[in-house]
Amino acid sequence: MELRQMRYLVTIADEGNIGRAATLLYVSQPALSYALKSLEKEFGVRLFERHAGGVIETAAGRDIVAEARRLLDQADRVTAAAERHLLGRTGVLRVGFEASGAGELTTRARAEFARRHPGVRVEPKRFDWGEEATALRDGRVDVAFVWLPNDLTGLYAEIVHREPRVVGLPSGHSLAGRDGVSVLDVNDEPLMWTERAPRVWVDWWAVNPRPDGSTPRWGPTNNNVEEMLEQVAEGAAVCFAPLSMARYYARPDLSWVLLTDVEPLQVALAWVDGSGNPLVRGFAQVVRELAADDR
Template sequence: MELRQLHYLIAIADEGNLGRAAARLYVSQPALSYALRNLETELGIRLFDRHSGGVSATAAGLDVVAEARRTVAQAERITAAAERHRRAADGVLRVGFEASGAGELTTRARAEFARRHAGVRVEPKRFDWGQEADGLRDGRVDVAFVWLPADLTGLHAEIVHTEPRVAGLPGGHRLAGRAGISVLEVNDELLMWTERAPRAWVDWWAVNPRPDGSTPRWGPTNDNVEEMLEQVAEGAAICFAPAGLARYYARPDLVWVPLTDVEPLRVALAWPEGADNPLVHGFAAVVRELAGWRAGGPTAQNGPRSPRVTGGRGA
């Protein structure tokens, strides 16, 4: 049995159709059908029932596909571990972040680390909503600033930054001139959200449920921060975001107003558990120093300042 065959099984199970699975795998449908028949013969069991609409996994097939997923994930972790060591040997550190990351701390840490390690190339890697932890697990980055909540399974994480949340409103909105608002004051507003992130992440950002037990009015979806802000600016919905995003993505057609009664965003610096990469540990030391980190998180005096974000531009 080959790893390639396990990828085939997963694609067939996901798509429920050999034609779609073949297109996803960039192989011909006859070749995929032949590979599936050979694997079923090798295992001595039928993995999928064929029907007019496609295929459905048998009871045995469900078990085998579940094991295939675990095996493929483990193989990817092996590749990721090797890749991390290769990058360390080559003098490359890949730092992940989402949108505005940990604000100024993100840029300052990369710059200070590069200054102290002149022979190391620091490569920033931006992720879309809620994807930083997966990027660490699959080896796309070595260390990352992760917006919480997040699945930190298999990762070491330290909270290094917090910042308040704000509401992004289109220019001319009825609440645009306010110094601060309660989340309950926007209960009737359509709220931007994404299908790309885990549901727990979406609900935390949306403050779902609200303090009065109500649920948000879900508006349009988006795949990244630029799409979100474009739709807010045109008046399709409002959004919730960290205050730092208001500074880094300031637009004349948007107004940012602080939310006064929701918990702040916490940002963790994370890397794979047991990672023996001196570049990662060196970067973590720089971040701790710049954040004024103590056991349990950043010190209060070095926490982020609450920006002046009304009027469409951060301070």
């Protein structure tokens, strides 16, 4: 039994026709038919039933084809691991982040990693409202700065950054310009929120419940940072955000005031647990060094 034969089985099952499968596999139809008969003889079971339009899996064939798919997927992962090490210091590293990420640490880490690995192209990928963890599991990014709380299932994560939270207000608001306010000072203000994030994420950002046991006054929803800030600027609501967002999204019609009595945002550097990508390990080392220098 060889991987080549497993690919034959999967392709025949997918096409339901030996002739079409042979075309996709770049082998002759007689050669593919012979290979199938040889496998059936080796396994001692019939894998496909023939009919006028082609073939269909038997009960045994369905089980064996399913295992063949898993075997081929594993073989592809083995090959990919080898290719990552073959690339060494070349390739592409996709770094996910949300809004202002981990503040200046995000930009500094990408720049320092690029300096140490001149053959690697670093691609920043921005996501909204907790999506960066899902993007890691989906394979859209290799490593990400994840705002907590978040679902870290299947991920390895280490906290690399903390920062205070602030409230965003329209510039003419009565609290604008203060050095700091309590979350209870804005208890009666409608608060921006999103339906795109899990409820636990929304409640943490909204400080729900509040220290006095009350619940926020829910305001308009949004799908991204830009929509949120537009509605805050026009006076429709206030928003809670990390301090770095106040710096990265400064605009004259907004005022940012420190929230003095809420826990800070924690940002984790995360990647798929067990990832053998050497570029991810190299990036993580850069982030650790820079984060240690910031302490």
